[in-house]
Amino acid sequence: MATAATMNGQQAFAPVLSALxxxxxxxxxSQKGQAHQYLEQFQKSEEAWSATFAILHAPQSSDEAKLFAATTLKGKIVFDFHQLPRDSLSQLRDTILALLATYAKGPKPVRTQLAVCLANLAIQFLEWKDVLPTVIRTLGSDPASIKCALEFIHVLPEEVTEGRKINLAEDDLINRTxxxxxxxxEQVLQLLTQYAQSSPEAAKEGILMDCITSWIREVPLANIVASPLMEVVMSALQSDDSFDAAVETLCAIFKETRDVDENIETIKALYPRLAQLQPRIKAAAEEEDWETFKGITRVFAEAGEAWVVLIAREAQQFRALVESVLECCLRDHEREALSQTFNFWYELKQYITLERYMEARLQFVDVYSKLVDIMIGHLEYPTPEAGGSETDLFEGDREAEDKFREFRHQMGDVLKDCCEVIGVTECLQKSYVLVEKWVGQYGPQAQEGKVPHWQKLEAPLFSMRAMGRMVP
Structure with missing residues (x-):
């Protein structure tokens, strides 16, 4: 099919490149409108099948043209599958597999689209029964093309889940799923484990983390957590190349444990691993590595959200997790990660203000008390550097200023949550003490048009206004 596609596509090849x-x-x-209209019509035509392969096989095609061709091919497989005779599907499969091997080294967007093409073909090619063995046999034995096999494994669950956009009978879709x-x-779990153990570099691959994440709902979670892959995920947090993907994987695992009663043994296995990350909060803050800090904060906050009912039930046992989220708030000097914790504080408040969780409420009074102090501190407007403008604290960046104003209102909501846990009087007293401290320290220096360190006065005043709404 590759040769025929290349030859038959030549006639449509040049006009497509010209339009692109x-x-x-x-x-x-006007010219762009005509080109866009031509490309839209081309994508719907039967000629697009052969033309896309011609573009993908042609050395002179630009990366843009190749990506357009791969994207068009995906659309043809999803929406125009009926245009193909059934006896051509094996050839189509083999051609896409060959193209994946060709694009093993990139461009990555083209490789990804081809993997999506193969996944959507697999869903509809009902006679193809040995899908995974075929892909692994064709692409998995060569170190150069194994990432293509991983790319296919990564996209397959999502494409199957989205399978309702494909014109396939409901029973066929259920059976194919x-x-x-x-x-x-189970085979995927074994394959990913083998790949992770093949080399230190393989264990740090972002695509490996992506595969684990996409299969979390398909493989029993307890099996993943008990497998060597769990250690691989935790180790991937130590590598800059795989850190973001590992954070996604870990958070996806936490989300799957929300039914705490059903997943209690899995949670018991995860909790000690999570505790090992606590020193990284301080380390990332001291190194001013705010991207890592943001990722670590997200991990603790999402674990807290997933296990919040367990925290309310067993406050003492899970106190370290709550304190870790609090530490993230305390050390977030750039206020980049703070918002990721807001939902956790709200969810925990919702539980521990119930009568049945009164003991947990008493356990966390000191935590929410410290949270008030931290939030009031974060409410402060920035202090200009020496020689900076007192009237333009954001150096003309109106978007940053508006974002900070909105952010302060969100922090005000957290302060209201604190009021519900420890009481309005206790919270307002903290603000009052800060105002009193400012008056004693800077009040005598204040004069018309010049208020020293006004940020330290305005922040507790703002907090008073926010929390004052909680007064009965």
Missing amino acids: ATMSSNADR RELLEENA
């Missing part, structure tokens, strides 16, 4: 060039050029609006996902789950 027009779209990315400085051509006038079972064949592609449920029946392959």
Whole structure:
């Protein structure tokens, strides 16, 4: 099919490249409109099947053209599958597999689209029963193309889940979901484990984390947590290359444990691993590595959200987790990660203000008391550097200023949560003490048009206004 596609596509090849060039050029609006209309019509045509392969096989095609061709092919497989005779599907599969091997080294967006093409073909090619073995046999033995196999494993669950956009009978889709996902789950777990153990570099691959994340709902979670892959995920948090993907994986695992009664043993296995990350809060803050700090904060906050009912039931046992989220708030000097904790504080408040969790409320009074102090501190407007403008604290960045104003109102909501836990009087007293302290320290220096360190006065006053709404 590759040869036929290449030869038959030549006639449509040049006009497509020309239209793409027009779209990315400085051509006038009318010309771009015509080019866009041509490309839309092309994507719907039967000729697009052969033309896309011609573009993908042609060395002279630009990366933009290749990506357009791969994206078009995906659309054809999803929406125009009926245009193909059933006896051509094996050839189509083999051609896409060959193209994946060709694009093993990139461009990555093209490789990803081709993996999506293969996944959507697998869903509809009902006669293809050995999908995973075929892909692994074709792409998994060569170190250069194994990432293509991983890319396919990564996208398959999502494409199957989105399968309702495909014109497939409901019963066929249900059966195909079972064949592609449920029946392959254990094999995928073994494959990913083998790949992770193949080399230190492999264990740090972001694509490995992506695969684990996408299969979390298909493989029993307890099996993943008990497998060597769990250690791989935790270790991936130590690598800059895989850190973000590992955070996503860990948070996806936490989300799957929200039914705490059903997943209690899994949570008991995860909790000590989570505790090992606590020193990284301080380390990231001291190194001013705010991207890492943001990721670590998200991990603790999402674990807290997932296990919040367990925290309310067993406050003493899970106190360290709550204190870790509090530490994230305390050390977030750039206020980049803080908002990720807001929902946790709200959810925990919702539980511990119930009569049945009164003991937990008493356990966390000191935590919410410290949270009030931290939030009032974060409410402070920035202090200008030496020689900076006192009237333009954001150096003309109105978007940053508006964002901070909105952020302060969100922090005000957290302060209201604190009022519900420890009482309005206790919270307002904290603000009053700060105002009193400012008056004693800076009040005598204040004069018309010049108020020293006004930020330290305005923040507790703002907090008073926010918390004052909680007064009965």
